[in-house]
Amino acid sequence: MNPDDDSDRLYRMRHSAAHVLATAVLDMFPDARLGIGPPTDEGFYYDFDLPRALTPDDLTTLEAQMRTHRQADYPFEYAQHDRAEALAYFREHGQPYKVELIQDLPADETISTYTSGPFVDLCRGPHVEGTGGIGAFKLLSVAGAYWRGDERRGQLQRVYGTAFETEADLAAHLTRLEEARRRDHRTLARELDLFSINPAVGAGLVLWHPKGAQVRELLETFWREEHRRRGYDMVYSPHVGRKELWETSGHTQWFAEGLFPEMQLEHQTFINKPMNCPFHVQIFASQTRSYRDLPLRFGELGTVYRFERSGTLHGALRVRGLTQDDAHIFCRRDQFTDEVSGALDLATFIYQTFGFTDYTVELSVRDASGSAKFAGSDDLWELAEEGLLEALNRRQLAFTRVEGEAAFYGPKIDIQVADAIGRRWQLTTIQVDFNLPERFDITYEAADGTRQRPVMVHRAIFGAMERFVAVLTEHFAGAFPVWLAPVQVVLIPIADRHVDYCQTAAERLAAAGLRAQVDARAERMNRKIRDAQLQKTPYMLIAGDRDAAAGAVSVRLRSGDDLGAMSVDEFLDAVLPCIESRDPAGLGFPAGSGSAA
Ligand SMILES: [Zn+2]
Ligand SMILES: [Zn+2]
Structure with a gap:
């Protein structure tokens, strides 16, 4: 990127505000060591290694100092450097993190800095013309952050802020943040006695209290009834199983970092299930299936276990034990488009029930170039994608196409709903899979007596019960619709x-x-x-x-x-x-x- 880059102005303002923040921090702590300071979707942050913890009063002082630098309107000046020169500069100025960043840059990478008044930062830009252009800003909070996300390295202090074109835009954003805070499901879950997450039990593992369990039970009953009405059968499967199942499915290969550690029992290896699919495949395979039996739709509220780093866990939204409202549809090739269409119909019906009227749809496909992340033959991927497209068109759903975000076994449709204050939540996923039936070698008997491979459709509408109840809690700000209220x-x-x-x-x-x-x-x-x-x-x-x-x-x-x-x-x-x-x-x-x- 060069200084003339014409990317989004808000993004440049926020990136520039991060530099002005660093300038103010160096005024306060001349020996501060600087990490990185990027813009984000909602604002910006900068990581600092400081001699003491920042207080809320410090943020006020820093804001005042930032206003002084905004007033001065220093131009952002771009310069390129050779590696030795850049290393020498940041070493001399006591900035080991910047030195480390430069050392890790590829040999052919251009090394550049931006200077604004007294402050020089290792940076690719882009920025606004001068510090006077950073708009209306506010420092929001301080949190601990590991240098480059590495838990073995020291913690830095991450200062979050945001910036907008006008004071009115900033005020509106702060009101939205306040509204989001008021709806925070972690606070409401405590106040309404819905559920808790307790370090004595383990991070990311949810305890459902009677009132939260009541809400969940009502949702589950609604879910089961609606699925039965639409021709689904309910099944149950265990929480652990032999590791070979997920070796066959490919999850141990493609999903390795998400697995809980294995257990040895009588010379066999078991894991907590990360996915329900192999169990449902085994139920399909438990007897000879005829083309007349298809489609078979197996639904299960199945609890799966996935390792997430403690730093990424967030209330009931991101957990380590989650109950998927899962189903696997086994069907013929001439049926899967109808099945996807039916799942889309079910999803939109269910959204209506909760007043979710605004949603966005993504069609995730393989990336055109390297397909190493994705299993299976090209023509089957194309066939699957065509079917998903046809189903979306049939329901006249607008969608965006995302390359490289497919599941490893097939393309998928993801749906995000907008809640009462316009935030978007990923809920539904519908995936077409020619791959697992092949890997598990499952077949049905066709009309002509030959053995044929079924197609699998994996789909979840709520996504997971833990996440969905958290989303509903925030959407309704705890005031559940009468039918869902734990006490009416x-x-x-x-x-x-x-x-x-x-x-x-x-x-x-x-x-x-x-x-x-x-x-x-x-x-x-x-x-x-x-x-x-x-x-x-x-x-x-x-x-x-x-x-x-x-x-x-x-x-x-x-x-x-x-x-x-x-x-x-x-x-x-x-x-x-x-x-x-x-x-x-x-x-x-x-x-x-x-x-x-
Ligand atoms: Zn920068
Ligand atoms: Zn599945």
Whole structure:
């Protein structure tokens, strides 16, 4: 890249802001050693080796110093150097990390620096013209980061920041960050008592508490019912199996870094399953299959174990034990396009249920050049890709084509959904595979009596239960739709003498299929209402003397609406249809009905 490079202005502004940050850090700590400082999708960071830990106050001081350098508007000046010259400069200036970076550059690589006022950085650019062009910026946080991601090396302090063209854009971004923080599933999971991850159990391994388990069970029941309706059979398979299975499938070769360590038992080697596929293949192979039996669709909520570095784990979004909503479809070549189309239909149906209306689709194929990462013959890859294309076109789904991102055994369709605040989450994957049937040598008997290879379609709609519940928690900010709410109704007696009346009403609700609890604690009514609201319980039914005499309850919604008194039957008439239809947003009463409490 050269200084005239015309790439995205925001990217150049953020990269330039990183340099200005380093300038300010050197003002504060003249002996600071500098790591790298790149722009990112959301801002920029710079890694520093400093004599002490940075505090929030330091960030404020650094911002003020950055404003001074922005005011000075030093031009960014580009220069090329030979290796010896560059090494000498950074050695002299006490920058061992920069020296290491230069030493690791290939021999033919151009070595360049950018100078802005007092600061010189090893850098390829591009930048804005001068430090005055870095726009509106903010330093956000400090976190530990290993030099070049290597856990054996010392930790540096990574300062994160962001920059935008205008103060208004920056303010909007900070509001979005705040909104994302408010929705953080790790915080909500604790507050709503959904699930936990505990170092005593192990990093990346999720414990489902009763309320989180209730949400998951409802999702699983919905998933199973919808799959049965669409001709899937459910199967179960173990959590460990002989390593040979994944040697045959190719996972030990192509997925080696993701496997848990092996176990030796009676001269055989076992691993925790990283994928469910070989088990489902074995179920297919357990009897002679005829062309008339196909397609066979085996579904399983199968828990798999994958090694992820502790630094990459993130709440329930990125874990080491995950329950895939997996299925493998075994079909004939003339059937797989229909099967992919059916899986796309199922995925979009399921998205609707959660109010996900905006999603992006990617078709991932092999890279055209080196196919060493990918198994199988060219014509089968082409056939698989054609089928996926046809299925996408049939459903008129717009997509982008991504080269080199296919699974090792075949091309795939990935779908990302946008949540309530516009963040995109990878959920669904649908993969066509001519490869595993070959490797496991599975066949079916064709109409002409010959033995033929089935095609496999691997697919998951939610992706994984852990991740999906985390995504839903953030999407709904913990206020799950009524059908998913772990507790749907809290009954609140105004005084102790109303507890029995509430209990009787709760039994009526339970008989109608609702999850209702009586809050009989010795707390004031207002405290109980506030607690139920904090738990995002959809309905609070309050009962006092007048309600009891009239056989009624006073209904409050978690939205804050106070609907006044109604009979339990009236309440059920409004609420049950909303549960049956799995309404993603409504509470069964028109929005704004009643008076705001
Ligand atoms: Zn740079
Ligand atoms: Zn699979």
